Amino acid sequence: MASPQSIAGWIDISPAALRKLRAELELRDKSVLDEMGVGAIHTGYADLFFPGTSVLHTRARYLLFVPWIYLGLAGNPRARAERVRELKEKTEQWLTGRLRTHTEENDEGIIGGRVYPAPPAQPPDFAYWSALREYRLYEGIPRAQLLARWDRARVIQRKDVHTREDRVDQQPLGLFDVPPLPAWWMQEDADVSFQLAPHEAEFLRDRLAQRRPPCLLGVAAALLGKRLRPTAKTVWGDPFMRRAAEVFDRDHSGPDLHPASAVAALQRADGASALAELVRAIYAALVEALREQDLRAAGRLPLPDDHAYYREYLRSYWEEDEGETVRRACELPLQGLMADIHLPGRLPELLAHVQARVSTIRRASGVHTKLLDNTTLELFTGLEWDRKRTRARLPRRDGRGRREGFGQGTVRVADINYRWPMVSRMLRDIQEGLPDV
Known part of the structure; x- marks a missing residue:
């Protein structure tokens, strides 16, 4: 009879399955659902700027x-x-x-x-x-x-x-x-x-900097010094990374390198993050509106206090955000975005629709007619069904059961950070370990 130890086997994951699992883990970062596929923007720019990194990374x-x-x-x-x-x-x-x-x-x-x-x-x-x-x-x-x-x-x-x-x-x-x-x-x-010991920090800095072809992370690592390190919460808003992008463009420009301009790609990543945040907010608001219809049809009144949470949240981009997120999203050149990274399926269509609608809204009162209308609902429903039909919430009939219990906190509406929290921590680790010069 075989012993229990010999019966228990080890399951090795194939490279393809491992890549798929890592992609799914990327989309679970901070519990952000990706029913509309905007996670492709996150993965695309994160791999472009910081190849080899992962949301699972912690310290250098x-x-x-x-x-x-x-x-x-x-x-x-x-x-x-x-x-x-x-x-x-x-x-x-x-x-x-x-x-x-x-x-x-x-x-x-x-x-x-x-x-x-x-x-x-x-x-x-x-x-x-x-x-x-x-x-x-x-x-x-x-x-x-x-x-x-x-x-x-x-x-x-x-x-x-x-x-x-x-x-x-x-x-x-x-x-x-x-x-x-x-x-x-x-x-x-x-x-x-x-x-990191000084020789370890120098080793990692040099190894990142020697990556070929050059990447923004490698250039940033080479710039690390006693007073030079990341300090901001976003990669596009960090002065150190903007400097790294300028150095990338100065030293590594050329038709065979991607991106052609790191400075321009950083700016587009900013706009893409804002546009993806609006897509997530619209999705949550659409599900919430359908959930309210479900409750009314079932005679389950009065409605919960937070029954309009996501719709009010969507309106806040015009009321409390002073239009900053909207401005960033509208200034994004979609052709430039698609030159930077691959957008699968109907994602370009979705982004173009949302950007066009958002650009016509001048005040919060236009949110209902421009972003929660039937045309937008049909587009979002179709894309969600194509991506995750077994858990799609937007289909009026098939999604009714999955909308049960939907409310404040079900969907975390957030921008895209492109793994910046992990990458900036790694860069600071290396900088802190470098010997004083």
Whole structure:
């Protein structure tokens, strides 16, 4: 009879499934639903400006922690193929425990910190593997295959590669190009934090800056200095990133580079974020209006106090926002947006419709007739049905059950941050670790 341990298998995720899962995780950021598909704008500009990054990223030192986990296993004689997953999980548990001991309590950057000592749903290597490849910190077979084909003698650091005439199947499975394992690695009393040592910060800064083809993140990393770092809440509003975009355009302009102008792309990302926010607000207001019709038809009166929350919220863009979001959305050149990133399906049609309608509204009284009309409802309904018909709320009959319980807080109306909170934290980590000059 097989033991329970031998029965329990390991499910490896294919690269395509992994990409799909990561895309879905992108759209769950801060519980923002993406029924209208505007998440493609988020992913498009985030990948354009910050390739290799993810909403799952927290702190820059994980770019070193993850390779050290594997290099530590490669140096451990007990890390045979049948035990490597178990020992990897124990190493991750050790790392989380040491970070919890030496990091401030309110720091949410510890992956798995909230469920410790249980393992997290997505371990650090799941979150950071694409970045390791993107910035040449790792070269070799895919992550899942590396564990499935584990041979610790063939998982090495680049500095240990020597010219040899081994057979092809004896070549390294994985090469990690990072600073060597620190002496404190896997020590019970190790003082582990997110603070980068000066040589680690310089290494990561240089590796990001050397990314080819050049990207905005790499240029920004190269500019980091004692007084030069991100400070603003939005990437388009950050003086440091505007400077990085100017340097990108000065040093890397050319027909073969994308974007052709980082300065212009940042400005379009600003407008696209505002337009996507309005799309989300309109969607929520349309569902809410249909929900009110459902309640009235069922004789469920009086209506809840928040029955018009999203419609009032939509009106506030003209009443309390002083038209700032509307102005940004209307100034967005849609052709430029489509030159920057890919917009799938009918998303261009949706954006063009919303922008055209919004541009004609001068005061809040026009919201009902221009944005909550039957033409807009039909367009939104069709797109939602095409995307997520099993959970579509807008179809009058088929969506009635899914509108049950809809109210304030069901949909979080928000702009798009393009992973900026994670990226800016990573850049600050590197800047704070650089030696004083």
